[in-house]
Amino acid sequence: MSEVTIYIDGQEYRVPANTNLVDVAKFYADNDIPVFCYHPKMAPVGMCRMCLVKMGSVEKNRETGEVVTDENGNPKIRWFPKLQTACTQTVYDGLAIITNSEEVQVARDDIIEFILTSHPLDCPICDKGGECPLQNLTMRHGPGQSVFYYEDKMHLDKHVPLGELIYLDRERCIQCARCTRFCDELVGDDVLAFHERGRRLQIVTISDPPFDTKFSGNTTDICPVGALTTADFRFGARPWELKEVPSLDPYGPEGANISLSTRLDRDAGGRIVIKRVMPRQNEYVNEIWISDKTRFGHHHTRSDERLTKPLIRQNGQLAEASWEEAYQVITDRLRAAKSLGVIAGPNQSNEDLWELKQLASHVENHHLGVFPATMSGGDIVNTVGVGVGTNFLDLKKGDVIVVVASDLEEEAPIWYLRTKVARDRGVKLVLLNARPTKLSKYAKYNLTYAYGDAVSAINSLISAVIGAGKINDEILSRVDGYDELAKSVKKPAYTNFTEAAEAIGDAQNMIVLAGSEGLTLAQQRELMQACANLLIVTGHVGRPNNGLIPVWHGANIQGAYDLGFTAEATEAIYQESLDVVLVAGCNPVGEVVEAEALQNANFVVVTSLFETETTAIADVVLPRQSFAERDGTFTSGERRVQRFYTAQGVIGESLPDWRIFAEIHYRLGGPKPKLSAGAVMAEINKAVPSYAEMRYKKLAEMPRQFPDVGGEDLYYGGTAYQNRGGIGQQTPTVAEDPEARLSVRPVEAMTPKFDGLVVIPTTLLYDRGVLFRRSTLMHQRIPAPHIVINPEDAEAQGITDGDTVAIVVEGHRYEVQVKIDKTLPRGAVLMPRRLSNRPDPSVPTVLESIEKIVQPVPVTEG
Amino acid sequence: MGIINGLLTTIKYALQSPVTIQYPEEERVVRERYKGKHVLRRYDNGLERCIGCSLCAAACPADAIWVEAAENTDDERYSPGERYAKTYEINMLRCIFCGYCEDACPTEAIVLEHEYQLSFTDRRDAIYTKDMLIVPVPEGGLPTPQKVEPGTFDRAIPDMEDPK
Amino acid sequence: MGVSGKLGNLGVVTLRLEDAVNWGRTRAMWPMLFGLACCAIEMMSSQAPAYDASRFGMELMRASPRQSDLMIVAGRVTRKMAPVLRQLYDQMPDPKWVIAMGDCASCGGVFNNYAIVQGVDEVVPVDVYVAGCPPRPEQLIHGFLTLHEKVKEMRWNEWAQPQETTVIES
Helix, strand or coil, X not given: CCEEEEEECCEEEEEECCCEXXXXXXXXHXXXXXXXXXXXXXXXXXXXXXXXXXXXXXXXXXXXXXXXXXXXXXXXXXECCCCEECCCCECCCCEEEEXXXXXXHHHHHHHHHXXXXXXXXXXXXXXXXXXXXXXXXXXXXCCCCCCCCHHHCCCCCXXXXXXXXXXXXXXCCCCCCHHHHHHHHHHCCCCEEEECCHHHCEXXXXXCCCCCCCCCHHHHHHCCCCCEEECCCXXXXXHHHCEEEEEECCCCCCCCXXXXXXXXXXXXXXXXXXXXXXXXXECCCCECCCCHHHHHXXXXXXXXCCCCCCEEEECCEEEECCHHHHHHHHXXXXXXXXXXXXXXXXXXXXXXXXXXXXHHXXXXXXXXXXXXXXXXXXXXXXXXXXXXXXXXXXXXXXXXXXXXXXXHHHHCHHHHHXXXXXXXXXXXXXXXXXXXXXXXXXXXXXXXXXXXXXXXXXXXXXXHHHHCCCCCHHHHCCEECHHHHHXXXXXXXXXXXXXXXXXXXXXXXXXXXXXXCCCCHHHHHXXXXXXXXXXXXXXXXXXXXXXXXXXCCCCCHHHHHHCCCEHHHHHHHHHCCCCEEEEECCCHHHHEHHHHXXXXXXXXXXXXXXXXXXXXXXXXXXXXXXXXXXXXXXXXXXXXXXXXXXXCXXXXXXXXXXXXXXXXXXXXXXXXXXXXXXXXXXXXXXXXHHHCCCCHHHHCCCCCCCCCCCCCCCCCCCHHHCCCCCCCEECCCHHHCCCCCEXXXXXXXXXXXXXXXXXXXXXXXXXXXXXXXXXXXXXXXXXXXXXXXXXXXXXXXXXXXXXXXXXXXXXXXXXXXXXXXXXCCCCEEEEECCCCXXXXXXXXXXXXXXXECCCCCCCCCC | CHHHHHHHHHHHHHHCCCCCCCCCCCCCCCCCCCCCCEEECECCCCCECCCCCCHHHHHCCCCCEEEEEEECCCCCECCCCXXXXXXXXXXXXXXXXXXXXXXXXXXXXXXXXXXXCCEXXXXXXXEECHHHHECCCCCCCCCCCECCCCCCCCCCCCCCCCCC | CCCCEECCCCCCEECCHHHHXXXXXXXXXXXXXXXXXXXXXXXXXXXXXXXXHHHHCCCCCECCHHHCCEEEEECCCECCCHHXXXXXXXXXXXXXXXXXXXXXXXXXXXXXXXXXXXXXXXXXXXXXXXXXXXXCHHHHHHHHHHHXXXXXXXXXXXXXXXXXXXXXXX
């Protein structure tokens, strides 16, 4: 990156070119230029005038270009006549600013006084009080006494709900427009707007349901005053009383960095509980954003329904027992086990998985499965995954992001946001899907295929790339099987992909996000291979900002694949009737119909946070700890291994999963259980080559990040932004080794032909999963069980929008509501997972029957 | 001569009435600014002054105060404004009676009064809860929570000393 | 007062042995003469004429633990001092009582740090805690009275308290 010389308060600094002056002054000169409306993640608007500085340019000799110096040898500066806003200034060579002169101080004092004219004296009860930029800047620049009349203060509404999650205090709003700009410009959800003008100006929500975005909580973080507060945290504690613990999102594959604000709580029996969830800055992963699911979905950690003691089935009933008794029953049974199936849940940490694998190895005939078993190809990701050092922020104009078979907003909201923002910077978005999603309107190329046909779509893309002559010749020398691949894609199923193929061929960097919508597990694996083929032949592997990102349905599925767990094994466990099944931290029986087969197992052990449909068939239920009570590591879809730390007190007698498995293994003759998760990781470091460098100490390394968003400064507050837990490390991919051979393999499109309507399971962000449904605050956002259907199909079936219908899929009957969507292709019926209390089909399945339920007309008496 | 002086002093004091204060029967009047046990005050209409801002807890050098706040509604109103103290506890054995909480309080809710007879046979008895600290409802006032007209008590820090 | 009845002019008082013994104990409780910090100044003051602890039979502050019944822990106890304190307590003859005078002795007070014992009940069994920093003499006397009430409530089977055998090495 090229550098320029700027002068701040007479001091010379070398800083990167094309960066914002405010960011640079803070990062390189430790000079906090106060701002309200400016935010490093958004385009400047220069509305609040708080950042006024004296600005000028170094005089240069016009002929030689040399800097003109005065008699002392200092550069001569031509100052601009008036103060300028620093936030709207990009640094250039010879820029000089003065931030500490009296003129600047007076200007800042005046702006603060002006902003305070109608700001209420609410600090004692305001949730922002203590981490409020306005409060801090008032301490620094406030007048102490106002020249305005106190009676002239505007009194406005103080408790305006913007939806059920966010409250607006109109009095406190200083009209910086950060929230509206965040929603409009960054997320692309046009849900907040300004209404009226002048002193009457106010924020209103213009969507129905109100504030309808999956990122609404972030507006409360970036609000520089206490105007926006969350319903979850409202008056929960004062910021200085909270202890921040670095942690990770337990739901999504993005590995979003969060900070758990914890405090002792009388209502929770004097335990330390999570009061709120704040984002933690990690420029590689989630910058400073988190989805509302991450932010408001933490209540399962302290639910009253948590299991507290081991349960053993006696006479058909689960009865409380001690850990020793439970271990005894399990070890006795495992010693005689003929076969063992292990299903690891989506938020089993790497340490849990490792100990689980050690335990499973005790039984010779064992399967290591992962849940949900929707996606495959973890090994492919380890070959052609995104290079170490990948950052969506580094993608530039002309680069390409390909999203295939995924509704990114619902499945991985952080990736959705970063993809959308990258597109705004000029990155070309290629979207392959069977139906339009929310990302479609931002895509440069919307390539549609028939449901189940994703592999042919990618093959067609490869064909078009070959046809356009955009194959990367350099890489072909280390690629095996190219000729067969080229031959196999001779006849593309889709012929209109040429423009997209050219964009891919011309792109310097390309990231492919591959999902699983509408695909069976086998098809999905083929899709991953097809994506790998595309990436390899175009040379987009083995480098940062290039490669494959799988949209896993869980926080640590990648880690599970790295340690030898697969979705194929899960299918095998469903199909074979095994002697013993161990389900770790998930609820297959309650979520997928195939898992009903687990009832046939002779002995089922489940570790769980709650009583679920799976614990109902278990012989032994062991209480596990949630992510907040223990430490460990997750591996994100970008293969970034990151640590989370112990935040709250233990519930009951629950133990971390790794400890449970290690104890059982010990009683079966294994080694003594390790004392800490870190010690387990040390063992993984030795045993798994790609994790050799993932030592706890290294994962906790915390380099300085630009722009500097966190900290105890006056910048824009929110101590929780500060990252003290480390930014993690990515595991290396095979392709990054320049000596490694890469192989491409022709993949056959295995498009099954269905007659009639096909139920396509989809994933929604807000569902009634075991963990998320404990957050009662979010219940309004979780849709009722429903299907989405094309209007023509609906008409043919005689149903209309809003009807309640009974559908039968594979012999299972579901009562669902009908939603009509005319953008949906004919023949497909979307059925979101985990909305009802019944297990759902996990793969596309023929709809056997659909029948309208006639609601009895309510008869009013009298 | 010296011995006579000394004897005179003795006689002088022997003739004076004893200085002993017959505590507990007789209690010495403490100074006006003496800092004893705290009370939480109310407005004249019975609403609690405390808004649960926790600034007293922040100011407390001994970490003796514990506050948990909750939100008022017009149906169940404890204090003016949006916020009130759901839990308010002072550990009298931790408190050093410095009065910083008084200084920090934005609504003059907490005041250190003159009561000082505080000894306990159990440490747990020393934690005074909100019920033990709050003063009785004044004459003409109503006990909290009150049901009030919407919009009457919008602001946490009332403009008037004693709002109607 | 434990006197439960008087019979005319017989000059005889009958009362339970328990009450008589308890009454006797409350009437001559000799505190140990030692202080640890600022509270000790107030403890001295409570002995001075203005408050005159001898009204409660407590005027004799014994410098030897062998001759004392009551330990007033007046001030903050450092970790270094804790074994000494315990040794003094162990040297006192039964029956013996302990008053934790002031915040520091009761729970560490403002000194929430590694050097200070967070409440002397970590080291010796405390009968009465007196709040205040430091407590004024009246507060200490209130503590005495609270202790007297506690002693009067004692039953005979509580008299012989099992001696704690914990030995803290200094």
